[in-house]
Amino acid sequence: MGIMKPKAIAIDGPAGSGKSTVAREVAKALQWKHIDTGAMYRAVTYLVLKNNIDLNNIDLISSLVNNARMEISNDPNRGNEIFINGENVTKAIREPLVTKNVSSVSSIEGVRLALVSLQRILAAKDNVVMEGRDIGSVVLPEADYKFYITASSSERALRRSKDLEKMGFKIELDELQREIEARDHMDSTRAVNPLKIPVDATVIDCTAITAKEVVNLIVNKVMEESA
Numbered sequence: 001m002g003i004m005k006p007k008a009i010a011i012d013g014p015a016g017s018g019k020s021t022v023a024r025e026v027a028k029a030l031q032w033k034h035i036d037t038g039a040m041y042r043a044v045t046y047l048v049l050k051n052n053i054d055l056n057n058i059d060l061i062s063s064l065v066n067n068a069r070m071e072i073s074n075d076p077n078r079g080n081e082i083f084i085n086g087e088n089v090t091k092a093i094r095e096p097l098v099t100k101n102v103s104s105v106s107s108i109e110g111v112r113l114a115l116v117s118l119q120r121i122l123a124a125k126d127n128v129v130m131e132g133r134d135i136g137s138v139v140l141p142e143a144d145y146k147f148y149i150t151a152s153s154s155e156r157a158l159r160r161s162k163d164l165e166k167m168g169f170k171i172e173l174d175e176l177q178r179e180i181e182a183r184d185h186m187d188s189t190r191a192v193n194p195l196k197i198p199v200d201a202t203v204i205d206c207t208a209i210t211a212k213e214v215v216n217l218i219v220n221k222v223m224e225e226s227a
């Protein structure tokens with residue numbers, strides 16, 4: 001009897017589309033691991049900023065990421081936590097300064113190579129719901145299921161502002177919308193692994209439907225096909 005290959009659901013989409021909530025809830029329902037790859041790019045960005053490294057110093061940033069230790073814990077009681085070089089950065093990576101700089105750090109090829117290989121190692125170990133920008137297109141092109149989740153930029157700004165408020169950050173709505181649009185532009189026009197809709201993905205527009213409805217749709221599809 002052969003060893004069963006772990007299964008994967010790839011969820012891609014732009015900032016604030018609701019894909020994190022969806023990925024988390026789908027993982028919980030199926031009892032699979034939730035891997036938030038955006039958090040990994042954010043953790044590297046945090047480290048770059050903490051060390052005062054010039055964002056143009058590509059070689060130094062690449063060597064920093066190659067020498068960094070990154071750990072992700074999936075304790076169901078505590079939620080996902082992320083550590084870089086032993087430091088718990090789960091909350092710090094959501095700070096506006098990290099958000100502002102993450103697109104630029106994640107456009108560096110050395111950073112992407114290191115994180116993509118780590119993401120593939122994680123997906124080889126367990127059934128995963130992996131969310132990001134390039135999961136279905138680059139990281140796991142063989143994923144069993146691929147979804148692309150999107151929503152209008154004004155709806156996404158509104159959701160981000162609510163999330164940030166819960167964490168104690170207050171940012172004007174139109175500033176958030178501008179930032180989201182700027183990040184979309186950078187993420188989808190960068191040279192290496194840009195944000196794009198994988199050819200074989202199911203596209204779900206979340207503007208008018210709730211995250212719960214999307215979760216049900218995905219979970220039902222997976223359950224039906226594995227029954």
Ligand code: DC
Binds near residue numbers: 016134
């Ligand atoms: O999903 P998020 O907003 O936390 O992602 C933060 C940034 O990380 C996003 O602007 C682009 C980058 N990212 C990426 O380039 N590739 C991924 N697979 C995930 C995120």
